[in-house]
Every structure is written in structure tokens, then in C-alpha cells.
Amino acid sequence: DLVNLWAGNKMNWIGPVGACLGYAFLWAFGAAAYLLPICLLWMGIAMLFFDARPKWRTWLGCGIFAVSAAALLSVQNLILQDWSDRIHIISPGGKLGYFLGARFLEALLNKTGALLVLVCIYLVSLILLTGLHPIHFCRGSYQYFIEWLRARKELKEKASKKISAREKRRIERDERLAEISGSKPAESKSPAKKKAAETKSIKEKPEEDDDPQAELPLREIPTPQIIDASQRRKPNAEIGAKPFEKKRPEHTALSTDEFENYELPGFDLLDIPEHEEPGVEADKSELVATQNIIVDTLKAFGVEVTAGNITRGPTITRYEVYPSPGLRVSRITQLEADIARATKAERINILAPVPGLDTVGIEIANNEKVAVPLHELLQDPAFSSAKKKIPLALGKDVYGNTVIGDLAAMPHLLVAGATGSGKSVCINSIISSILFKFSPNELRFIMVDPKVVEMQMYNVLPHLAVPVVTDPNKVIAALRWVVNEMERRYRMFAEEGVRNFDGFNERELPEKEVTDGDEENSEEEEENYDAEHIESIAQALTDGELGPAALDDDEGEEVIPDRIPYIVIIIDELADLMQTAPADMEMNIARIAQKARAAGIHLIIATQTPRADVVTGIIKANIPSRIAFQVSSKLDSRVILDVSGADKLVGKGDMLYLPPGSAKLERAQGAFIDDGEVEKLVKFCSTQVEQKFESSVQEHIEKGGSDEGEDDVSDADEEIVQKCLEVIRQEKKASTSLLQRRLRLGYTRAARMMDILEQRGIIGPGEGAKPREILINVGQDEA
Secondary structure, X not given: OHHHHHHOOOOEOOHHHHHHHHHHHHHHHHHHHHHHHHHHHHHHHHHHHOOOOOOHHHHHHHHHHHHHHHHHHHHOOOOOOOHHHHOOOOOOOHHHHHHHHHHHHHHHHHHHHHHHHHHHHXXXXXXXXXXXXXXXXXXXXXXXXXXXXHHHHHHHHXXXXXXXXXXXXXXXXXXXXXXXXXXXXXXXOOHHHHHHHHHHHHHOOOOOOOOHHHHOOOOOOOOOOEEEOOOOOOOOOOOOOOOOOOOOOOOEOOOOHHHHHOOOOOHHHOOOOOOOOOXXXXXXXXXXXXXXXXXXXXXXXXXXXXXXXXXXXXXEEEEEEEEOXXXXXXXXXXXXXXXXXXXXXXXXXXXXXXXOOOOEXXXXXXXXXXXXXXXXXXXXXXXXXXXXXXXXXXEEEOOOOEEEEEXXXXXXXXXXXXXXXXXXXXXXXXXXXXXXXXXXXOEEEEEEOOOOOOOHHHOOOOOEOOOOEOOHHHHHHHHHHHHHHHHHHHHHHHHHOOOOHHHHHOOOOOOOOOOHHHHHHHHHHHHHHHHHHHHHHHHHHHHOOOXXXXXXXXXXXXXXXXXXXXXXXXXXXXXXXXHHOHHHHHHHHHHHHHHOOOOOEEEEEEEOOOOOOOOOHHHHHHOOEEEEOOOOOHHHHHHHHOOOOHHHOOOOOEEEEEOOOOOOOEEEEEEEOOHHHHXXXXXXXXXXXXXXXXXXXXXXXXXXXXXXXXXXXXXXXXXXXXHHHHHHHHHOOOOHHHHHHHHOOOHHHHHHHHHHHHHOOOEOOOEOOEOOOEOOOOOOOOO
């Protein structure tokens, strides 16, 4: 047969040699031949990977294993009986199996005896081949069976506990829904079955768990409530109504007589629809379902809590939970990502705990946000309250309460937020709030807009002390004028014997007996003074003089006005200015923030890049009141608020407000006013009176920001400059380190003095390590 197989060119995957060897093994061992490659492969793997050489008993066991298997196949008559005809062999066990099993053992022991003997030989061969005894197999099978029974018992116990807990939560949810809707909970079971289930759940005592939180009892709390604070209030103001009435006109500095006829704007300038939709009402069942998801998610991680109140605000919904006694709230904050996954929320914020309460709040953004129009806040009694001197309509918090700030109490405000987060709308709302209360006689603006985009619409306001400053080079001069004006006001306060801005404006004025001729002269003096005072602003922006221009010697002492107005400086983008002159900007902002409150001067600074090099530590330390809109990272949030949280806001006016004198952040939805309303408000204010910006004033302003202008040096710096000149005359040399040692100056101050001396032509420019050249005769005074 093998010769015929070779002559017939029969082949398999290994060709004719493989076909011949395969047929030879089948001819000898029958179907048992398939076991031989498996044994050889097993021994090869053991030698290759485990460095285990087969012993003699392994080879012996392999041979006995193949022969006994072939004999068994020959003796039995259940399977593979058609192999004899298919592959032309004598039996399913081949020649060896046929002679050993059918011809020898079966003839001696009959079929039954032969099968028993061959099975025993087969088991012995497995022991020799693998080294495993039957007792090991029986023992492992028994252990596996016991473990299977134990696991099945535990699964049944866990399933019964889950069913009991699910039934308990279902009963609690039905009761809560019934209390909210006023109807009885739906009975899914008959009373008898329900009572039996409750009795069974009471009798069953859960086994002790390793987690200590599972043993903590739940708190007894009042009935949870659902508060919908997102609904808008119906407008109750009459057409033409005003939040404030005009005050008695007084002679003030930075004003003209034309402002006396100024009328405050009314609510009709804002868009108030006749039938305003209050917004989408909250689906109470959906809110309760979300809260149940939060409670179940926390329980799945072993954190036992009890559901509390649900408050739906304009932008977010706050779900409150009561932690069980002894539970650390940090365990709830660690599950922030899991709660967001379970509720399918884009981002959530966890207040642990809610300030002023013993609950933990999980804040989730609403699918539909409700805008907070500015007119709704202006109509609130808190805005027109006499307690707030400069009220700012900021927005509504999550509980629906209006958030009204007082700039006089802040006394400065820092606003930060990424592009599109609502920062510019907040600035417009703040400016509009001020315009609804103050006339140009009572408050003046200095607006800085380096981007030349945000504040150009306000360029026609009569409240502006100077036109909107867009050139960064002019901003330093403007801030120095504010510093000088602040010092001038303090000198007036000291002369009048008052302590602050309110005391100066509320002081009793002496009665003056004025004749007809004196009245004409006084009016001319006021007009001359006003004109001179307005010119002093532009001149100060040019040369940095202290306060307004000094009066002539013939006029005697400085004229003190009866009243002075507030001055509000609004800087739209601080980052652009800090890149131009960071040291000067930081120094002037710090001086204004430290001392200007009592002088009636206030700062509002906005930036969209709250980096540490923009909002420096000195600026933050002097501006405690801050508003943060959505920012890009936790680092930016810590820069503006000293804590994270602003990075989790949802944008579109969602903000965190740090009020004055408080460390508690308030989350609110900012007030909204569109550009059309702002334009109408500005148009109303600008058409009543005319601005007094003459061509000569504009020329002085442009000169103040050009390189050809004179150096801006205050009186204090001028004294130091004179001391520096004296040191240079004595030492016959000039250097920054020399001024630091002799005058005990800091490096920045000494370097600035060197720049001033170089600009005035006293010393030459620096040439590396070489000493500076002295360009004047050090034996003579400076001309």
C-alpha cells in the first residue's frame, strides 16, 4: 500500500513524504495515531520553554498511551467502524490495535474483560505521561463543585438584597412623588403581598460588610422640596418709570452747567415685551428621577445619603443630599466623574458642603437655560435701596434671588472669563446700571479699551471725563492723573475737616451773601474754573502733573467745589496693557486700589486671560471683589478666585461672584442686555447734553500718548531725581547699583531714575559693563 501510495503521487501539506508517514501511522495505530503528534508537541513545548527533558517513563507512557488507545478502538464497536472501508485499514485501531485487542485480549478475556484491562492500562499510561494521579483529579473536581455551590448561594443572597433595596427605594420614591403631586402612590402589589414583602425585608438582616459606611444609619430629614427659581418675574413697572429720581443739581468739579438739565433714563429704553414668556416649567418627575440616579450611584459605591431639596435655577439645578452620620464629604467629591456618567451630564460641580447648610450640593446644567434680563433686576427693590450707593445689577443666583452689588462697598471689581463666556455682557450691564442712577454731575467715567472693540459705543456719553482711551501709551498717563486727582481730593478733605467722599459731599456749606454783581462774577469764575479743570485732565494725561493745573498767583488759594463726583475707571482688557508697561500698570493700579475708596474713585478691571503675570499678587490683594466666568483651566480659576470652580461653569453668563467682605462664592446667572438696548440707552443720555471735548483738549491727549511728550514724573519722583543728581555730582559717576546703595532704592525704582536722567540728557545710554557717560558739568546745577 505504501508503494502504491508513493507511485500514485499522493501528498498532503508536507508532500508525498508526509502522506506516506501519515498513512503508516494510521495503518499501525488507526485513529489513535492522531494522539502521537499531540504528545510530541507537548513534550517539545516543555523542552523549549520550561527546560524540562522528558524522562524514560514519559517516553514509556507515551508509547503505552498510543498502543492502549489503539487496542481500545479495536475492541469497541461504537465509533469509527466505517474507517476500515474508508482508508483501507483492518480496524479503527490499526494493525497493532487489532492484534493486541481483538485477536489477543478479546480471545482470552472476552470483550468485557478486554475493555476493563485496556482502560486500566490507558489510565496508567496517563499517569506516566502527565505525573497526575486520579486522586488529584477527584479532589480538584470536588473543590470546584463546592466553590460552585457557594458562589450560587452568594448570588442568590445578593439578588434578594437588591430586590429588597429596590423595593424600599420604589416605596420611598412613590411616597415622595405623592407628596409633590398631592396624589397617593401607585400600588404595584396587592396589600397582602406588599405587607409580606415589608415583613420579609424587616426580618432579613444583611450580613456585615467590610465597608464601614454600610453600617451608618440614614438621617431623619424634613420632607424634600422642589424649588423652581428659573421663572421670570412679570414686569410691574409703568411705561416711562425710572428706578431713581433726579437729585438737586449742585456745583461739582468735572462738570458744566449744561448737565443740570440732565434727566435720568427710564425702563422704556429696555425691551420689555407685553406678553413675556416666563420660561419652560420644570418637570418635577424628571428632577426626582435625576436625584434618585444620584442617590443610587452613591449607594453603589458604598456611600449612604438621603435625598434633600431640589432647586432649579436659570442655568443649573442643584440637587442636595444629606450624608449619613460619620460620612466624610470628600468621599462624595471623589465620585464626581461617576455621578456625571450616571446622569449623562457634560460637567457637574459638587459643593461639599453647601455654604451655610449641612447638605452636599450636586449642580448639573439645565438642558434649557433661562436668560435673566436686566430690566427684571432693575425693577427689584434691592436695586433702588438707599443702602447701596453705586448699585450694580449682576444677575440671579440658583435660588432665584437677585444679586445686586455695591461698587462703593467693594470698592473695586475684577472680572475675568474666556471669550464667549459673558464677560462683555456683564460689563455692559454694570455700565447700564450706573447710567440708570447717576447723571454726569454725580459720576464720571474713564474707559480704557485697548482692543478698540468693546467700548466704542460709549464714546458719546456725557459721563466720560475723557474720550475712550485706546492707545496703551496713554493709559499710564490716565492712571497717573487719577492718582494725582486722588491726592488732590485728600488735600481738600483735610482742608475741609472731613474724612471721606461722603463726608465732603454731605458737609454743611456756609451761606453766602451774593449781590447781583457778585453773581455775575461768580458765574464767570465757575465757567473759567470748569474750563481750566477740564483742560487739566488732558494736560495731566500729557505730563503727569499732580491734579488739575495750578491756579495763578493772582487768584490765591485753590477753589474747592461744593460737591465732587464719583470717578469709575473701567479697563476692558488688562492683559494687553500689562504687556506694554507691566511695572507702571501694576504700581498705579495698586496705588488707586489701596487709597482711592475714600476719595470716591473706583476701579473695574476685566480680562479674558487671567494668568499669574496679568493678574499679579499685588493686584489681587487690593481687589477683593471678583467675578469669574467660564475659564479654560483650574489654574486660571485659582488665579482669579484662589480656588477651582470657574473651569466647571457652563458659559453663557454662568458666573461665580465673590462679594465684598465674604469668602463664600455665589453662583449666579449674569444679567443680559443686548447691544440694541445699550445703543438706545447711550443715545438717550448723549442727546440731552453735549460733550465738551474741544480740539485743543484732543491735541493734549494725543501728545500725552506720543513719544514727543515730556516725561511723566510726579513730585515725589522729582525729589528722588534731585537726590540722584546730588549723588552723581559727589561720586562723579552714575550707575543703578550706586543709586541703590546711596539712596536705599529698589532695583526697579533706581532703574527708572536712570531712565529719567537719560531721557533728560544728563547721562548717556548704557554700554554693557562700561560706566555711563555723564553729559553735564557735574560741578553745576541742572539748567
